[in-house]
Amino acid sequence: MKINKVLDILGINKLNEGAATGTKWLKAGGEKIDSYSPVDGKLIASVTASSGKTYDNVVKQAQAAFEEWRMWPAPKRGEVVRQIGEALRKNKEPLGRLVSYEMGKSLQEGLGEVQEMIDIADFAVGLSRQLYGLTMHSERPMHRMYEQWHPLGVVGIISAFNFPVAVWSWNSFVAWVCGDTCVWKSSEKTPLTAIACQNIIAEVFKANKVPEGVCGLVVGGREIGELMSADPRIPLVSATGSTRMGKAVGAAVGARLGRALLELGGNNAIIVSEHADLDIALRACLFGAVGTAGQRCTTTRRLIIHDKVYDAFKKKLVAAYKQLNIGDPLDEKNHVGPLIDKDAVNNYLHAISELKKQGAKVVVAGGVLDGKGYESGCYVKPCIYEVSNDMPIVQHETFAPLLYIMKYSKLEEAIRLQNDVPQGLSSAIMTLNMREAEQYLSHMGSDCGIANVNIGTSGAEIGGAFGGEKETGGGRESGSDSWKAYMRRQTNTINWGNTLPLAQGIKFTV
Numbered sequence: 001m002k003i004n005k006v007l008d009i010l011g012i013n014k015l016n017e018g019a020a021t022g023t024k025w026l027k028a029g030g031e032k033i034d035s036y037s038p039v040d041g042k043l044i045a046s047v048t049a050s051s052g053k054t055y056d057n058v059v060k061q062a063q064a065a066f067e068e069w070r071m072w073p074a075p076k077r078g079e080v081v082r083q084i085g086e087a088l089r090k091n092k093e094p095l096g097r098l099v100s101y102e103m104g105k106s107l108q109e110g111l112g113e114v115q116e117m118i119d120i121a122d123f124a125v126g127l128s129r130q131l132y133g134l135t136m137h138s139e140r141p142m143h144r145m146y147e148q149w150h151p152l153g154v155v156g157i158i159s160a161f162n163f164p165v166a167v168w169s170w171n172s173f174v175a176w177v178c179g180d181t182c183v184w185k186s187s188e189k190t191p192l193t194a195i196a197c198q199n200i201i202a203e204v205f206k207a208n209k210v211p212e213g214v215c216g217l218v219v220g221g222r223e224i225g226e227l228m229s230a231d232p233r234i235p236l237v238s239a240t241g242s243t244r245m246g247k248a249v250g251a252a253v254g255a256r257l258g259r260a261l262l263e264l265g266g267n268n269a270i271i272v273s274e275h276a277d278l279d280i281a282l283r284a285c286l287f288g289a290v291g292t293a294g295q296r297c298t299t300t301r302r303l304i305i306h307d308k309v310y311d312a313f314k315k316k317l318v319a320a321y322k323q324l325n326i327g328d329p330l331d332e333k334n335h336v337g338p339l340i341d342k343d344a345v346n347n348y349l350h351a352i353s354e355l356k357k358q359g360a361k362v363v364v365a366g367g368v369l370d371g372k373g374y375e376s377g378c379y380v381k382p383c384i385y386e387v388s389n390d391m392p393i394v395q396h397e398t399f400a401p402l403l404y405i406m407k408y409s410k411l412e413e414a415i416r417l418q419n420d421v422p423q424g425l426s427s428a429i430m431t432l433n434m435r436e437a438e439q440y441l442s443h444m445g446s447d448c449g450i451a452n453v454n455i456g457t458s459g460a461e462i463g464g465a466f467g468g469e470k471e472t473g474g475g476r477e478s479g480s481d482s483w484k485a486y487m488r489r490q491t492n493t494i495n496w497g498n499t500l501p502l503a504q505g506i507k508f509t510v
C-alpha cells in the first residue's frame with residue numbers, strides 16, 4: 001500500500017488541525033509542525049499545533065462530557081471500546097504503515113503496535129464488567145462496610161514518539177471504561193498517527209452518540225504538556241517519556257497534589273548465565289538491542305555475561321551484528337530502521353564520543369550511514385562496547401542502538417551490576433538453572449518493574465501491569481489491576497441497626 005493511499009484512508013490532509021474534542025476538529029491556532037519521515041526524509045504532511053487557548057477549550061469540553069459519560073453504565077462504555085477495537089482491526093494495515101513511516105520502526109513492529117491497541121481494547125471490554133471493589137466485615141454490629149471505585153474526571157495523557165499510538169490506547173481505553181474522559185497530548189514528533197487515531201475513533205463515537213469531549217486531542221510540544229501538568233482540572237496526568245520530562249511533570253502535578261502516572265526511561269540489562277541456552281540468549285539479546293533501532297524504553301542496553309561464556313557469546317554477538325541489514329523499515333528484509341531525527345543521531349554520536357573518553361572498548365563500531373537509501377541522515381550502525389557499569393554514560397539512557405557488555409563471575413555480582421543504575425524498568429536472566437532463576441526473581445534479585453527468565457527485556461504483553469521503579473517513575477499501565485490508577489477508591493460504611501456504636505470501642509454518652 002502506497003503512503004498516499006494510507007494518508008487518504010486515515011483522513012490525513014496536507015495541513016491538519018491539531019486539536020479535537022472527539023468527532024469535531026477545532027481551529028488549533030498554534031504553530032505549524034511539519035512531520036518528516038525518518039525513513040526517507042520526505043515531508044509527509046503538516047499540522048497546526050494547539051494553542052493554549054484551544055487546549056483550554058478542549059479541557060472544558062472534556063469536563064462537560066465527564067458529567068454525562070460517568071452516567072453511562074461501564075459495560076455500555078465497554079461496548080464503545082469494543083467497537084473501537086473493531087475499527088482498529090479494519091485499519092490495522094494503514095495505521096501500522098503510518099506508524100512505521102512516521103516513526104521509523106519496522107512494518108512488523110508498526111502492525112504489532114496496532115495489534116497491541118486491539119488487544120488492550122479487548123482487555124478493556126472485559127474490564128468494563130470487572131471494576132470490582134472489596135467488602136469487609138465491620139467491627140460494629142449491623143454495619144456493612146465495602147469499598148467502591150469511582151471515575152476520576154479528566155485524564156491527561158502525554159505520550160512519547162516511540163510508541164506513538166499504543167501508549168495512548170493503554171491509557172484511554174482503560175480510562176474510558178472506568179468512566180473518565182481523556183485529553184491526549186501526543187508527541188510533537190509523531191502528530192499524524194495521533195490525527196489518524198482520532199479519525200478512526202470519531203466514526204465509532206458518532207455512531208454511538210458518545211458525548212463530545214470524551215476523547216480530546218491536542219497536538220503540541222512541551223508547552224502544552226506543561227499546561228496540562230499544572231492544570232487543576234486534570235486529576236490524573238499519565239506521562240510517558242524521558243526521566244527528565246517525568247521529573248518536571250511529577251513536580252508540577254505534585255505541587256498541586258494531583259496524581260501523576262509516570263512511565264519513563266529504562267536502562268535494561270540481560271544477565272547471560274553460564275547455564276544459559278546461548279542460542280535463545282543470542283536471539284533475545286539481539287532483538288532487545290537493535291529492535292526499533294534501540295528506541296524502546298525496554299531496549300536491552302547492557303549485557304552482563306558470565307566469564308565462562310563471555311568470549312563465546314561475544315563472538316556470536318559480533319557475528320550476528322554482521323548479518324544485520326540496515327535500511328527502509330517498510331522493507332521486510334531490513335532488521336534496523338532509522339532513528340527518529342537528527343537530534344537523536346547527535347545524541348548517539350555524543351554517547352560514542354563519551355564512551356571513548358570514559359575508556360570503553362569498541363567491539364562493533366558505530367557510525368552514521370549515508371548514500372542511497374540513507375538520504376534522511378537518520379540511519380546509524382548498531383554498535384557494541386565493552387564497558388564498566390560505573391561509567392557515567394553507561395548509567396544514562398541513550399535512545400539509540402548502543403549495547404554495553406560486561407563480565408561477572410557470581411550471580412550476586414551480576415544482580416548488583418544490573419540493579420546499580422538509576423532506572424528500573426525491565427530486566428532478564430538467561431539460565432536453565434532453576435535456583436538461579438528463582439533467586440533472580442526473589443526479593444534478592446532484580447529491582448525492576450519487569451523481570452523475565454529466558455526471554456529478553458522488550459516486548460511486554462498487555463495482560464501484565466507495565467512500568468518500572470526508581471527513575472522509571474513507578475507507574476503501572478495496561479493490564480492486571482492498573483485500572484485502579486484511573487479511579488478513586490471510596491470506603492463506605494452503612495449502619496442498618498437501631499443504635500450508633502462507635503469504632504475503637506469508644507463510648508460517647510450524652
Ligand code: NAD
Pocket residue numbers: 158159160161162163185186187188220221222224225226229240241242243244245246248249263264265266296297298397399425467468472
Ligand atoms: P520526551 O521526554 O522528549 O517527550 C515525551 C513527551 O513529553 C512528549 O509528548 C513531549 O512533548 C512531552 N514533554 C517534554 N517535556 C515536557 C515537560 N517539561 N512537561 C510536559 N511535557 C513534556 O521523550 P521522547 O523522546 O518522546 O521518548 C523517549 C523517552 O520515552 C525515552 O526515555 C523512553 O525510555 C521513554 N519511554 C518510556 C516508556 C515507558 O513505558 N516507561 C515508553 C515509551 C517511551
